[in-house]
Amino acid sequence: MTTIIERIAALGPEEPFFSFEFFPPKTDSGVQNLIARLRRMAQLNPLFVNITWGAGGSTVSKSLDLAALCTSELGLTTCLHLTCTNMEKKIIDETLSLAKQKGIRNILALRGDPPRGEEYWTPPESQEFMYAVDLVRYIRQEYGNYFCIGVAAYPEGYADGSNPEAQDPKIDLPYLIEKTVAGADFIMTQLFFDTDKFIAFEKMLREHESGIFRSIPIIPGLLPINTYQSFIRTAKLSHAHLPDRVLEKLDAVPSTDDEQVKQVGVDILVEMIDRIYNETCHRVRGFHFYTLNLERSVALILDKSNVVKTPLRLKLVSQNKEQKIEKPVSIESVLADGVKDVKITEKVAVAVPASEASMTAEASWDDFPNGRWGDPRSPAYGEIDGYGVTLHVPAKRALELWGSPETTADISELFIQYLRGTLQVLPWSEEEGLSPETKLIEGDLVRLNKLGLWTVASQPAVNGLRSDDNIFGWGPRNGYVFQKALIEFFVPENTWFTLKEKLQGGDSVSYYAGNSRGDFFSNMNASDVNAVTWGVFPNREVVQPTIIEEQSFKAWSEEAFAIWKEWQRLYPRTSKTSHLINMIHESYYLVSIIHHDYVNTNALWNFLQI
8 A cells, every 4th residue: 555645646746636534433234334425425535534543542443443444445554543632652653553464654753631630630650652753763763664644733722621712733843843853754744723823823834934844745634624613613622723614604603503514614724725726826725624424524625615625426226127327316325315325347446326325324323423422333423533431621720620539429510510510521411511402490300419419411302493593592593493302420339239129110211321340231222212302394304313222332431430430540549538439439330311291391391209
């Protein structure tokens, strides 16, 4: 296989290109559906694809398998992410060796986030890989020029969250120089939405007196806007500045209408690409899409942009008759409207129609991209940022927020403060505040938390509100939305078994429960699925963007308990707080309850009168 640099060199001097990034989904069904999606997206002819790497090597086997499939079966030039902080040298050596065996010739060398905890404030002297530059040097030392190596850059400056105002790309410049000198072949940036800042950053690098950046490819990282909520969330997590003109365009359409938001997002990205290409005098000609494992927005951008407009135009061919091409179809219709596979045969694109059920599911995945509560069969189900389990706030701020609880009553008080709005964030939440719908059931949630049921997710029942409702609305206009009441909480083991008896006798409730030891209980079959939100809109089938079932609950339960361990690492191991959190991690259950009587808005809360 060729390297990324070799592929770029084979292009014309100003010929643009694009690349995609994917992450391994958490569930097996998500992985299988991502593979089907990859087969389709490969036909758009990206110059290369990136496969992300979970924090601490948590997705090492999935990442390698996915990268190998892209390389061997799809014939794609593939770049494997590799982080080094807090990573055993053995894992790095094994990964590089396996990558070479599988024909992977490109590595994006990243530092990754350092672990939290008092014992880690000063990195141990024995640690060989403290920074990305250490990994770059090591790869060059061990493998020479076999691997093409990319490194990360931050057009707005690196931010760890403790002081966003301190972001300044000039501060990071010496580190980027060091990585480039150590052997980097290309630079890929963090996502951004401020085109002016990227253009200034690129100019600063090109004009640097060392001349080291004069010809190295600088590839901007772009995030398609799929929903308003995910756009704001991701920008906040990455500390990306949001220019007024971008916000004004998005504010011109209802934030709950995902289709309109997606269309405006496409226009924003197209404008960014065109400006960057033209205002850098074509020096920047590659554009990397953080796809979030979604395809429709990317396809629309490629189809609309004059810069990266893909030359591929697929043609639909009948599979039942021996006849020639019937009609041309657009890229968007091939990717989003129900073609599950595309085969190129002697310059003729043969599109194989998907089944009706598959078409409906795949359209829903891209129309309403899921977060944690979503469809576990979706290619987009899983950890999207590659950081793995995290508290979402820096260690110093976490200690300021949560202090040092020493009793379960102290923990209960933190949850209650969060519900009442006097505490900004909990380890299982982000600094976005409670949603308006949660405030409507605040009293019920506070009552449960006082009883020691620590709630981490909930929603009230809704029976047919308009899709433009200020609190519950989502989706296209002139529709109606519904949702079942649900609640999820941590609970002591003895309380769980008392509650279990009550749940077993409930005709209108479904539940899942599990602990960190792997014990699992449910009154559902493994194949059963609970739709907890759905919408009815003009000219389309009923949409069920959020479902809960065994596979998704187990995936989230594992993460939820891991967050307790992340919290524990903030404290000395011998402290009362560390012992308390460890006890909770080892003995508590996570319980998810769905009440199916969505017509009665008080049904769940009446059921939980314990």
